[in-house]
Amino acid sequence: MNQSEENKKKVIVRVCIGTGGLAAGGKEVIEAFKKAIADFCVDIDLDFTCHYQKVGCRGFCARDVLVDVVDGDTSVTYQGIKPDIAKRIVEEHLIKGEPVKEWLIDDSYHAFHAKQLKILLKDCGTIDPEDIHAYVKVGGYDAIKKILSSMIPEDVIAEIKASGIRGRGGAGFPTGVKWEACRKAPGDVKYIVCNADEGDPGAFMDRSIIEGNPHSVIEGMMIAAYAVGSNLGYVYIRAEYPAAVDRLKLAMAQAHEMGYLGNNLFGSGFSFDLRIKLGAGAFVCGEETALIASIEGERGMPRAKPPFPVQKGLWGKPTVINNVETLSNIPYIIRNGAAWYSSIGTEKSKGTKVFALTGKVKNTGLIEVPMGIRLGEIIYDIGGGIIGDKKFKAVQTGGPSGGCIPAELLDTPVDYESLGRVGSIIGSGGMVVLDETNCMVNIAKFFLEFTQAESCGKCVPCRIGTKRLLEILDRITKGLGREGDIELLEGLCAGVKSASLCGLGQTAPNPILSTLKYFRSEYETHIREKKCPAKVCKDLLTYSIIDAACTGCGACKRACPAGAISGEKKKPHRIDPEMCIKCGACFDTCKFASVDRE
Amino acid sequence: MSEILDDIIARYREKDGNVIFLLQETQEALGYIPEEAVGYFSKKLEIPSSRFFGVVTFYSQFHLKPRGKNIISVCCGTACHVKGGSKIADRVLRDLALSAEGETTEDGKFTFEIVRCVGACSIAPVVLVNNRAYAEMSADGTSKILREIKKKESDESK
Numbered sequence: 115m116n117q118s119e120e121n122k123k124k125v126i127v128r129v130c131i132g133t134g135g136l137a138a139g140g141k142e143v144i145e146a147f148k149k150a151i152a153d154f155c156v157d158i159d160l161d162f163t164c165h166y167q168k169v170g171c172r173g174f175c176a177r178d179v180l181v182d183v184v185d186g187d188t189s190v191t192y193q194g195i196k197p198d199i200a201k202r203i204v205e206e207h208l209i210k211g212e213p214v215k216e217w218l219i220d221d222s223y224h225a226f227h228a229k230q231l232k233i234l235l236k237d238c239g240t241i242d243p244e245d246i247h248a249y250v251k252v253g254g255y256d257a258i259k260k261i262l263s264s265m266i267p268e269d270v271i272a273e274i275k276a277s278g279i280r281g282r283g284g285a286g287f288p289t290g291v292k293w294e295a296c297r298k299a300p301g302d303v304k305y306i307v308c309n310a311d312e313g314d315p316g317a318f319m320d321r322s323i324i325e326g327n328p329h330s331v332i333e334g335m336m337i338a339a340y341a342v343g344s345n346l347g348y349v350y351i352r353a354e355y356p357a358a359v360d361r362l363k364l365a366m367a368q369a370h371e372m373g374y375l376g377n378n379l380f381g382s383g384f385s386f387d388l389r390i391k392l393g394a395g396a397f398v399c400g401e402e403t404a405l406i407a408s409i410e411g412e413r414g415m416p417r418a419k420p421p422f423p424v425q426k427g428l429w430g431k432p433t434v435i436n437n438v439e440t441l442s443n444i445p446y447i448i449r450n451g452a453a454w455y456s457s458i459g460t461e462k463s464k465g466t467k468v469f470a471l472t473g474k475v476k477n478t479g480l481i482e483v484p485m486g487i488r489l490g491e492i493i494y495d496i497g498g499g500i501i502g503d504k505k506f507k508a509v510q511t512g513g514p515s516g517g518c519i520p521a522e523l524l525d526t527p528v529d530y531e532s533l534g535r536v537g538s539i540i541g542s543g544g545m546v547v548l549d550e551t552n553c554m555v556n557i558a559k560f561f562l563e564f565t566q567a568e569s570c571g572k573c574v575p576c577r578i579g580t581k582r583l584l585e586i587l588d589r590i591t592k593g594l595g596r597e598g599d600i601e602l603l604e605g606l607c608a609g610v611k612s613a614s615l616c617g618l619g620q621t622a623p624n625p626i627l628s629t630l631k632y633f634r635s636e637y638e639t640h641i642r643e644k645k646c647p648a649k650v651c652k653d654l655l656t657y658s659i660i661d662a663a664c665t666g667c668g669a670c671k672r673a674c675p676a677g678a679i680s681g682e683k684k685k686p687h688r689i690d691p692e693m694c695i696k697c698g699a700c701f702d703t704c705k706f707a708s709v710d711r712e
Numbered sequence: 713m714s715e716i717l718d719d720i721i722a723r724y725r726e727k728d729g730n731v732i733f734l735l736q737e738t739q740e741a742l743g744y745i746p747e748e749a750v751g752y753f754s755k756k757l758e759i760p761s762s763r764f765f766g767v768v769t770f771y772s773q774f775h776l777k778p779r780g781k782n783i784i785s786v787c788c789g790t791a792c793h794v795k796g797g798s799k800i801a802d803r804v805l806r807d808l809a810l811s812a813e814g815e816t817t818e819d820g821k822f823t824f825e826i827v828r829c830v831g832a833c834s835i836a837p838v839v840l841v842n843n844r845a846y847a848e849m850s851a852d853g854t855s856k857i858l859r860e861i862k863k864k865e866s867d868e869s870k
């Protein structure tokens with residue numbers, strides 16, 4: 115770079131390359147910016163130099179690719195950027211100084227953020243996750259330095275206890291209490307394990323934190339290690355998250371290089387190192403004792419507790435297992451103090467919680483809200499309400515261990531106790547919104563298919579119980595339900611809940627119990643009338659064409675994969691019920707609403 | 713093949729002797745876990761092959777059969793399910809003329825899999841084609857991608 119280049123002002127183009135950003139073409143967008151700049155350079159002498167920053171998920175993935183243009187003190191955010199728009203932004207904004215209005219973020223973007231409180235996610239999406247200096251610049255690794263220079267382990271534990279933080283992996287166990295138990299457990303060798311298995315199928319909080327701010331997790335583990343007296347940590351992470359694994363490896367390498375991981379850190383005498391273990395695709399391995407077995411190279415089967423991992427964990431040594439989000443909170447608590455943290459949230463649930471808001475809301479994405487916010491605020495203010503202004507039906511929280519909460523309970527505050535009272539859980543943070551076109555029996559069956567397939571088979575109530583439950587749900591959705599099936603479900607659910615060995619079996623009935631509680635009549639309609647009110651259960655539907663409305667355009671005939679539709683052009687068409695495989699293609703295709711589904 | 717396997721064994725010995733690591737490396741190198749590989753490990757390391765198979769069958773990541781050249785994974789996690797993931801899965805089955813998830817087409821060009829959440833739930837429903845995520849997919853959109861790959865494949869073989 116010559117002298118004059120160096121004196122030019124710097125413009126930063128910040129591009130989301132989180133999962134959503136990549137899927138929407140984040141990398142191509144960066145290339146398009148580079149190409150546009152290079153093309154303009156040929157003819158004009160630009161008065162700035164352009165720098166590119168890749169950032170992780172910023173929350174509002176539905177608006178990807180999100181691009182910030184930072185010019186001195188002003189920062190402008192664009193949404194929905196495709197490679198072919200880059201040239202216009204370069205020309206009109208970077209060169210002529212006029213932001214391209216039609217691609218700027220709009221009111222709904224601001225509404226999405228208004229009720230959020232971002233602590234963890236603040237740095238996710240603004241700092242470059244592939245550069246340790248970016249984390250250091252925003253105060254990163256200050257917490258561990260502070261601790262090593264001025265706090266004894268007992269002080270750290272007291273601080274974490276005072277903050278009131280509870281585990282974000284699902285059970286909500288107080289983190290400080292867990293650390294204390296491990297500290298007090300006899301033994302010289304202890305381990306810290308970060309649970310990044312994120313098995314809930316509909317959740318991506320942990321993935322986004324690791325991809326967007328990996329150093330916060332590493333720093334959290336270091337603090338935990340110092341507090342309990344450990345020198346080695348493991349991150350157990352799903353192999354399905356290759357980008358997160360790469361980020362984490364890079365972060366670890368940089369931390370090593372800087373002397374933030376390794377021996378005698380910051381001259382304190384404290385040493386800590388990290389290893390990564392890849393999960394191999396088994397939901398039950400998120401359960402802590404199964405996770406330990408898996409790290410040890412065995413089939414990941416849970417065992418009975420006690421002894422708890424804090425007493426007898428990895429390789430038989432005292433082990434603290436914490437979730438990614440829990441650990442990521444720790445540096446922020448130490449930096450800002452327990453009093454600050456405990457001022458956020460409710461009496462028994464402190465701080466913020468990250469949720470993956472998905473399903474039928476307009477604004478899907480990753481959100482961080484203070485504990486105690488009402489469900490309705492999340493769905494209507496942050497989520498912007500239901501897509502297509504359909505009717506809200508329920509919100510599913512807690513994944514396969516959780517439940518469905520109906521419209522009349524949208525005033526429920528989001529905290530551990532309140533969600534428990536209405537038959538669900540906070541869980542790890544999945545929040546899937548359902549509308550009137552979702553069938554609740556189908557949803558219950560969906561979760562049972564999952565838990566049944568993922569049951570490790572060690573104990574009979576879970577292995578056989580989930581199978582029986584699934585069989586009953588299956589026959590109800592097929593129109594073969596019988597009187598008494600609901601009572602049978604209830605009885606079996608109680609049995610599986612009380613007799614299973616681990617959390618998977620103990621919570622597997624929850625999706626059934628909560629839908630039975632709030633949507634019992636939907637079950638009854640399936641069983642008695644052999645009808646699916648939401649029109650989801652295939653076997654209970656018949657497709658036919660309404661003669662009077664059919665224009666004979668033939669679109670359905672072309673769409674039908676089974677060749678079940680016949681008819682001459684411009685004359686009413688007909689569906690052969692024998693051949694119809696009930697795929698619904700004709701229903702979706704017909705522009706004249708002439709296909710009837712009953 | 714034995715060279716590759718010997719190399720993996722050497723690295724396995726350096727690590728803490730972890731069977732899952734050994735199998736993950738094998739699959740990474742060969743695309744699946746051939747039975748001969750298990751036999752080879754079993755003999756060299758004096759570990760009964762039943763232990764390997766126990767681990768292989770427990771974890772869904774491992775495949776005992778070779779997979780196709782193109783891997784089509786349709787997400788049927790919760791967020792994708794409620795937005796019609798299974799309709800897409802049905803369509804892929806039909807387009808590829810397969811009868812179940814996990815199968816590979818006869819010409820070895822495609823394997824179809826159902827995955828349960830790839831952590832991109834806010835852009836559901838998601839389809840992965842050779843690990844690249846496609847956002848907000850429809851059955852028609854997926855058919856179109858399949859047609860494009862098929863065309864590319866047949867152009868290449870010409």
Ligand SMILES: Cc1cc2nc3c(=O)[nH]c(=O)nc-3n(C[C@H](O)[C@H](O)[C@H](O)COP(=O)(O)O)c2cc1C
Binds near residue numbers: 280284287397542616
């Ligand atoms: C079947 C099952 C699956 C679980 N999956 C996860 C998971 O994916 N991630 C996680 O952090 N915790 C998971 N847990 C909870 C862990 O067992 C453990 O409680 C948690 O990691 C502790 O960390 P925390 O105290 O920071 O929440 C799971 C529990 C069960 C029973």
Ligand code: SF4
Binds near residue numbers: 571573576619
């Ligand atoms: S409850 Fe289910 S998953 Fe847990 S140990 Fe028993 S069989 Fe395995």
Ligand code: SF4
Binds near residue numbers: 673676679695697701
């Ligand atoms: S539902 Fe599907 S198979 Fe049946 S008639 Fe319509 S398009 Fe054809």
Ligand code: FES
Binds near residue numbers: 134171172176178180
């Ligand atoms: S991945 Fe870009 S905002 Fe979530």
Ligand code: FES
Binds near residue numbers: 316791793832837
């Ligand atoms: S449910 Fe499909 S990506 Fe999460």
